[in-house]
Amino acid sequence: EAGVAQSPRYKIIEKRQSVAFWCNPISGHATLYWYQQILGQGPKLLIQFQNNGVVDDSQLPKDRFSAERLKGVDSTLKIQPAKLEDSAVYLCASSSDGNQPQHFGDGTRLSIL
Amino acid sequence: AQSVSQHNHHVILSEAASLELGCNYSYGGTVNLFWYVQYPGQHLQLLLKYFSGDPLVKGIKGFEAEFIKSKFSFNLRKPSVQWSDTAEYFCAVTPYSSASKIIFGSGTRLSIRP
Numbered sequence: 001e002a003g004v005a006q007s008p009r010y011k012i013i014e015k016r017q018s019v020a021f022w023c024n025p026i027s028g029h030a031t032l033y034w035y036q037q038i039l040g041q042g043p044k045l046l047i048q049f050q051n052n053g054v055v056d057d058s059q060l061p062k063d064r065f066s067a068e069r070l071k072g073v074d075s076t077l078k079i080q081p082a083k084l085e086d087s088a089v090y091l092c093a094s095s096s097d098g099n100q101p102q103h104f105g106d107g108t109r110l111s112i113l
Numbered sequence: 114a115q116s117v118s119q120h121n122h123h124v125i126l127s128e129a130a131s132l133e134l135g136c137n138y139s140y141g142g143t144v145n146l147f148w149y150v151q152y153p154g155q156h157l158q159l160l161l162k163y164f165s166g167d168p169l170v171k172g173i174k175g176f177e178a179e180f181i182k183s184k185f186s187f188n189l190r191k192p193s194v195q196w197s198d199t200a201e202y203f204c205a206v207t208p209y210s211s212a213s214k215i216i217f218g219s220g221t222r223l224s225i226r227p
Contacts, residue, residue, distance in 0.1 A: 003156070033215075042117075042203050042217030043157070056214070091157070101147060102215075104157040 002026065004105035006092050012111045018080035021108045025073070025094030031055075033102060034067055034077050035091040043091055049075065050098060079110075087112045115140045117206050119218035126194055127226045134189040134221050136178075136204030143209035146187040148178055149217075152200045160202070163187065164209075174198070196227045 005024040013019050025032050030051050035043035046065065047057040052072040060067070064083070069075040079086055089109050093102035118137045126132060138144065148160040161172025168180040178189045187204060204218040 040219070042119075042205075042219045044217070045215055093157075099145070101159045101162055103159075104149075106156045 004092055004094055004103055006090075006105035006108055008108055009106065010109050010111075012113065013082055014113050015084055016081040018078065019082055019110065020076050020078045021090050021092075021110075023075045023077070023092030023105060025075075025092070026103055029094035029096055029103070030072070031095045031098050031100075031102075032069055032075050033091075033093040033095075034075070035093065037089045037091055037107070039088070046077070048098070055098065082110075082112050084112050086110060115206065115208070115214065115216050117204055117216050117218040119202075119204055119221050121221045122219070123222045123224070125224045125226065128196055129193050132189070132191040132194045132198070132223070134202055134204075134223070136187045136189065136218060138185050138187070138204075138206045138216075140185075140206060140208060145207045145209055146178070146180060147205040147207075148172065148176070148187075148189050149203045149205060150200050151203070151220075157203070160189070194223075194225050196225045199223060199225045 007022050032049045034046045037043045046060045047067045048055040049069040052069050067077045089107040091107045092105045095102045116139045146163040149157045150160045151157045161170050163170045163180045171177045176191050201220045201222050203220045207215045
């Protein structure tokens with residue numbers, strides 16, 4: 001089975017610029033998650049989708065972060081404008097439903113200069 | 114607020130030594146519990162999970178974990194580690210009623226001396 005695909009693998013931008021990440025979950029997985037993992041910390045859930053609806057976005061900094069999953073398959077996460085503290089690895093994960101273990105992608109490592 | 118504590122940030126062992134990584138959580142209700150592992154250069158992957166039933170859970174590669182409800186703990190164990198177990202290990206918890214509220218611990222880095 002193909003895994004969760006993410007792109008790009010690495011991104012370097014200057015503060016105040018915008019950036020977007022893409023995720024394609026495992027085929028048939030209804031639930032999709034975006035996490036932020038800062039160096040030395042565990043992943044922190046930013047947003048969870050069930051099909052194309054948002055289940056939980058309580059930890060998403062909505063003044064600068066946005067995410068969508070328009071057709072219930074792939075998803076994009078955007079940061080606009082980026083701040084230095086956004087430097088992290090952004091992980092996408094999917095599961096067949098919200099109660100099943102998650103399958104993770106390789107992540108996008110974002111560096112803000 | 115719900116939280117997960119992994120007190121060991123970095124553990125260094127020799128091959129064949131026994132391993133126990135601590136995980137404690139704070140949540141008053143029923144929980145689902147997970148251990149994920151991240152090998153160098155690879156993505157996070159599930160090691161084992163506990164949903165209900167036998168509190169001693171066996172996972173891949175000889176790992177096991179024991180859920181002790183009275184201690185709010187879910188420690189990971191392996192009787193004899195190998196060099197290939199070098200990785201970062203994350204404990205995670207979700208309330209049984211709300212799988213979206215998953216909380217990860219800060220991780221434990223395990224280094225195995227060959």
